Amino acid sequence: MRHPPRSVLLAVTGAAALVGAALVPVVSASGATPACTVQYAVTSQWDTGFQGSVTITNNVAAMSSWSLSFDFAGGQEVTQGWNAKWSQSGTTVTATNESWNGSLGTGASVSAGFLGSSSGSNAVPTMFKLNGTTCNVDAEPTPTPTPTGPPATGSAPALHVSGTKLVDAGGAAHRLLGVNRSGGEFMCVQGYGIWDGPVDDAAIKAIADWKANAVRIPLNEECWLGLSNIKPEYAGANYIDAVKELVTRVESYGLTPILDLHWSYGQYTGNSSGCSDVHATCQKPMPDAQYAPSFWSSVAGAFKDDQAAVFDLFNEPYPDRATSTTAQAWQCWRDGGTCPGIGYEVAGMQDLVDSIRGAGARNVIMIGGLAYSNDLSQWLTYKPTDPAGNLVAAYHGYNFNTCADASCWNSALAPVAAQVPLVAGEIGENTCSHAFVDQAMKWFDDRGLSYLGWTWNTWDCSSGPSLISDYSGTPTAYGAGLRDHLQAINP
Template sequence: MRHPPRSVLLAIAGTVALVGSAVVPAVTAHGATPACTVEYTVTNQWDAGFQGDVKITNNEGPLSSWTLTFDFAGGQEVTQGWNAKWSQSGTTVTAANESYNGSLGTGASVSAGFLGSLSGSNPLPTAFKLNGTTCNVDSDPSTPPTDPPPTDPPPTGDGKAPALHVSGTELVDAAGNNHRLLGVNRSGGEFMCVQGYGIWDGPVDDAAIKAIADWKANAVRIPLNEECWLGLSNIDPAYAGANYISAVKELVARVESFGMTPIVELHWTYGQYTGNSAGCSDVHATCQKPMPDAQYTPSFWSSVASTFKGDQAVVFDLFNEPYPDRATSSLTDAWKCWRDGGTCPGIEYQVAGMQSLVDAIRGAGANNVILAGGLAYSNDLGQWLTYRPTDPAGNLGASFHVYNFNTCSSASCWDSTLAPVAAQVPLVAGEIGENTCSHGFIDQVMKWLDDRGMSYLGWTWNTWDCSSGPSLISAYDGTPTAFGAGLRDHLRTLNP
């Protein structure tokens, strides 16, 4: 859902510990200042790969462009990157500025990141050059670099949250039992970080997640922000990159520890869109865009997939609410844009289609269940089957959002557009809600979905005004609004 306006946000996320990282520090001797300093960080590492970040600081005269070079000593290879043009020749890695971040004034810094492959150890680079000038030249040579400490394995939820896969039209656990996803959305991770307030909107400790479980929910959808995950330079570092990833991993593990399925979902993305129904004119990930961007979104999903590929309990929701149909009058063009991306009518930036995002996830080695929402803010699945992406893992389902103010908000529309999709793939209503501070509409939605054995999640587990939200709760102890009481009471009847 597109968020209601809010004048005050809670700043609740304090400092998050940096987990599984190693840094080549810029340490100087004798009070000297190097011409440039580079901090190299391994923010995540797994069996065959890792995610790295570099922070470059220019300590001398202003630069209109920059090129950073360094060498790998362990056979590592850069596979893709962001915030710079990355390339590699032999052991030498080169990162050159993008058109938007080439200017680097005296004392200014810029950050860029990448994904890499490895075989065996992952020794840190020991020397960096910026435009040919050696950086960190006054670093203490008596302290040799060391391999980064191994990161914790992906969370498994100690077996309480089931590993899931697609079987025909159903989501099933490892034993083949049908598993409906019935729960809530936990908004916050998509907007707090980019607005500079923190990472989560409200508490996400054990007591807060237990309150969700006490509603008899078995799934929690977690909206994310790609710029915060990738640690782009416009985000406060306290809420970006390794800190953000660590917080997401911690929440995912906590959700699983209460036996609930975490659904990690990409909500806000990069790319300037000023056309019909634009949520904002900002190029940064500060609102819902009509489609994912080709510049960062594939890297986001490759990194997320690498992080959680060892945990089949985690479900991936590709993109919150596509609306390329608002940018063009041709429904065919809109569906082609949805699947194939590229240059799309009415959208100023290069688009990442759903096929490219499925490819990014599978290319990272993750076979997790993937959900893809349709057009019209995920309310239109009319041609979803015609344009559905190809998934070599066979673990693809459809996502549908429905509110009382949507076009497709009646049983007749659901019969004609949802039922054919659900006859071929699992269907999850990733967001259901109404702006009436009541639950008469979602009662109808839940009955229609229950009768057909489908999944649904209420929007949203946040203490907002339910008439402008909608919001399920008035307090994070699980006290429901009048709207939320309908979902809570119904979930409890399904799982007493």
């Protein structure tokens, strides 16, 4: 998608009045120290919302990661949070550690805050669980449950291109069938974290339970490179380590990670501009020559020994909206440089392929076409040169796109798929239904091609679209189409 369906930069409306903090007392029947203690406070409140905080203290053995859960009883909803990854399913709220505050030693404490909407009494939660252990009571800690179902196996296949197919190390054809996991492209640049929602074992297992075998992970070049406009806790080594950790976890469940440069630097205010900001806060028409090659050289260096990882060069190019002719747009797409209508120096797809190969990586590379990756009409004509021979054409298809039916797919996509592997890196619809994705999946299935649904996030499926209503994998009405299909073809 050109934009994520929401931004976590939510404005608080109404006059906020400071109120006395509502604290949950630490309860101990016998006076012994509980396994963990949680203090919950309402620090300010207004007509339609409030600000809250939790302070967690670990009183047992040190832990390298933590997850706190509690239930609201008054219809409250978390709308924004900090110092933790906040999510809510029904009445249950979950806060999991950020990459930089997961370590919690014996006797150590960590605090996190949030904004919430409320109406009525704004009742204080009465029970808190830390990694499955009930806090504020005398109880021996219980171990975190081991996820049931298919175990993590470390079986993500090493991939390469053979003719028109992606194949594994043994030469068997391998289709990429899965989901996108948005968040890494926007949370860091907006200053609120790295991932949008949990990416722990349970969260990845939920994706695997849909019988997916691939996860596309959108990234932000400024966060990866640690530029000065990004908060240090979400930038540079911290961001890179979080990406590496997620890739390792994804692969441990046999899922192919697809690393996608989603948002990039460069000021563009022309036709179809997503923002006027020079920074990587929206989808730009093309990657920039200043930072994008360095981003891919660094990513390639980090994953060159991992042939299971796939690289997606640039989310959704649209130089055709800036330039006056189709030929100019495709030339800009491949060669970069000074492109008509784009005010910054552009890195072409050939530049980025060269950056990856120059770093010693032979990983499979996906490349989307024009019109937000919806137009592949001249992809073969302008295909970059790759000494490794591992290029894949990437298509994005939504019900509201120009090329969104079998007639167009037959004329524009089938010729490409006859010469190189073709992956639909994003398919989706904004109808809270799945009539379009059903049609798309059938067309791609009939030709043995790959596709991934947008997106594994708990947003409003009519504006997103989003596949799930919670991170345990409960599908939306739209997501049910993808889930049921994947489970049917991969029983």
